[in-house]
Amino acid sequence: MINVTKPFLPPLDDYISLLQDIWERNWLTNNGPVLNELELKLKEYLKVPHILVLSNGTIALQIAIKALDLKGEIITTPFSYIASTSSIAWENCKPVFVDIDESTLNINPELIEAAITDKTSAILATHVFGNPCDIYKIQSIAKKHKLSVIYDASHCFGVSYENESVFLYGDVSTTSFHSTKLFHTVEGGALFSVDPDLIKRMAYMRNFGHKTYEEFECVGINGKNSELHAAIGLLNLKYIDSILETRKEQHTLYNDALEPLKVKRPVINKNCKWNFSYYPIIFDTEELLLKSLKDLNENWIYPRRYFYPSLSTLEYVDKYEVPICDSISKRIMCLPLYHTLKKQDIDFIARILLRTQNY
Numbered sequence: 001m002i003n004v005t006k007p008f009l010p011p012l013d014d015y016i017s018l019l020q021d022i023w024e025r026n027w028l029t030n031n032g033p034v035l036n037e038l039e040l041k042l043k044e045y046l047k048v049p050h051i052l053v054l055s056n057g058t059i060a061l062q063i064a065i066k067a068l069d070l071k072g073e074i075i076t077t078p079f080s081y082i083a084s085t086s087s088i089a090w091e092n093c094k095p096v097f098v099d100i101d102e103s104t105l106n107i108n109p110e111l112i113e114a115a116i117t118d119k120t121s122a123i124l125a126t127h128v129f130g131n132p133c134d135i136y137k138i139q140s141i142a143k144k145h146k147l148s149v150i151y152d153a154s155h156c157f158g159v160s161y162e163n164e165s166v167f168l169y170g171d172v173s174t175t176s177f178h179s180t181k182l183f184h185t186v187e188g189g190a191l192f193s194v195d196p197d198l199i200k201r202m203a204y205m206r207n208f209g210h211k212t213y214e215e216f217e218c219v220g221i222n223g224k225n226s227e228l229h230a231a232i233g234l235l236n237l238k239y240i241d242s243i244l245e246t247r248k249e250q251h252t253l254y255n256d257a258l259e260p261l262k263v264k265r266p267v268i269n270k271n272c273k274w275n276f277s278y279y280p281i282i283f284d285t286e287e288l289l290l291k292s293l294k295d296l297n298e299n300w301i302y303p304r305r306y307f308y309p310s311l312s313t314l315e316y317v318d319k320y321e322v323p324i325c326d327s328i329s330k331r332i333m334c335l336p337l338y339h340t341l342k343k344q345d346i347d348f349i350a351r352i353l354l355r356t357q358n359y
Contacts, residue, residue, distance in 0.1 A: 002345055004304040006338040007179040007186075008243055010235035018231040028227050031207070035230040038185075041237055046165045048192055050199040053230065054206055057154050057176030057189030059223040061087035061124075064172040064191060066219070067202045068148045072119035075147075077107040078312040078325045080126040084152045085311045088124060096120070097312050097320040103267040105129070105280075105328065109137040113145075122148040127166060129334075130155035130277040132269045135169050150174065153192075157183040158244050158275040166272065167192040172202075177233065182247070182277050183240050185233035188225050246339055247276035253343055254279050254335065257350035261357060279335045280306065286330040288357065293333065295356045301349055306334040 022034065035053060043051050054060050061083060065074070074088045078097040088095045098115050101108040105128045112123065123142055125133045133151070142149045151169060153159075154176035159166045167173040177188030191206075193199050201218065204211065209220030263281040268274050283289040289305075296303060310329040312322045335349060 002301045002336045002341070002349070003338075004302055004306075004334060004336050005180050006340065007184060008182075008236060008239065008339045010232070010239065014235050015231060018234070019228070022227045022231065029224055031224060032227045032230070034227045034234065035225055038230045038233045038237070041234065042190070045237060045240070046167060048165050048167055049194060050192065050196065051167075052191040052199065052203055052206060053177070053185070053225050053233075054189045054191060054223045055225050056187055057152075057174055057178065058083040058087055059206070059221065060174035060176075060189040060191045061150070061152060062091055063202050063205045063221065063223055064150050064174055065091040065093065065122075065124075067198060067205060068122065068150070068171060070121045070148060072121050073117060074122045074124050075107075075112055075115050075120060076124040077126050077128075078310045078320070078322045079105055079107075079128060079307055079329060080152060080311060081154065081307060082311060082314070083154075084124060084126055085314065085317065089316060093121070094119075095311075095317050097317070097322050097325075099322040100128075100325045100328065102324050102328070104131055104133075104269065105266045105332075106131060106133040107138075108324075109134045109141065112138070112141050116141075116145055116147070120145070120147060122150060124150045124152065126152040126154075127156050127159070129266060129280055130157075130159050130275050131266055132156075132159065132161045132166050132272045134269075135161060135166075139169070148172075154178075154181070154189075155277050156275065157181060157277075158240065160273040161269070162271055163273075165192075168194055171195070172198065182243055182275060183233070183236055185225060185229040185236075188229055188233065243339055244275055247337065250337060250341060250346065251276045251279060253346045254350070257347055258353065261350070261353055277337075278306070279337045280332055281335065282328060283331045283333070289331055289333055292353055292356045295352050296349065299348075299352055301336065301352070303333050303335050305329075305332065308332070 149170040204217040206223035209216040
């Protein structure tokens, strides 16, 4: 069976060694020494001034919205994982969808200003598949209209924009360390900001608002990660360069094997160093996608229709006209991609896709 992804796991003996230390300390959570070491090493690796490691990427989005004190409407993309939209709704704000760019699959900045009203408080944009948005244009719009900017950078570990970590952009950037991601802590996520006061506020928020055991700075939530998860992160970080290089090689193998296939791929932002985190292909029709998916499944290969359906179809959001997203979401598929995927697996997947398209 070839699934769309498999988590990378470090050597078990190395994890057991860290677990023995955790057992001896009997400090399992509440910002323990392993978590603190992980945050320091991530800051160094990513070259960011501040990072808060959390229990997951959805909590990161929710804390970002709360910390920025956002109200009313938040302009966002309908082409993302549901967490970006559900977090807006969860915080009692209204998601306002703007259609995507057909080539990059990111929110189309040319359409943002038309969606701004006197109730708009922010833009929440997703760097889809780790492909950075048009950051400078979004920032210009936000500055003009005095809006906050949050980037859902869940796919962006290792991505740089203009030779800096993509996590440095926006008022807040969030990411996911879920086990499906390039870098993971099994479950986890993180918050980034260059504003030290905002980081301090969000740090309180991830721990119930505690200032001391008896004093509370603000309303908070339990967003902490555990020592057991942080230990996986510490070990996985040792292998991240190899993981990134392998992904790049696998992309080349896919590109070569699928060269005759009549599909499109997202156009990657020319100002970035990409992490090759996903391998999406866009078919000409949904019918061809479904036929290809059926043939792959019959051979125990399980890609994912990622992202499908369009978030504009959710029952708890207002309806907006997003024809490009509606079309792309029906025709896009992410092919299997993970560290141990072999060349023969990629060749097998390619042969099935080419055979399907030729019949």
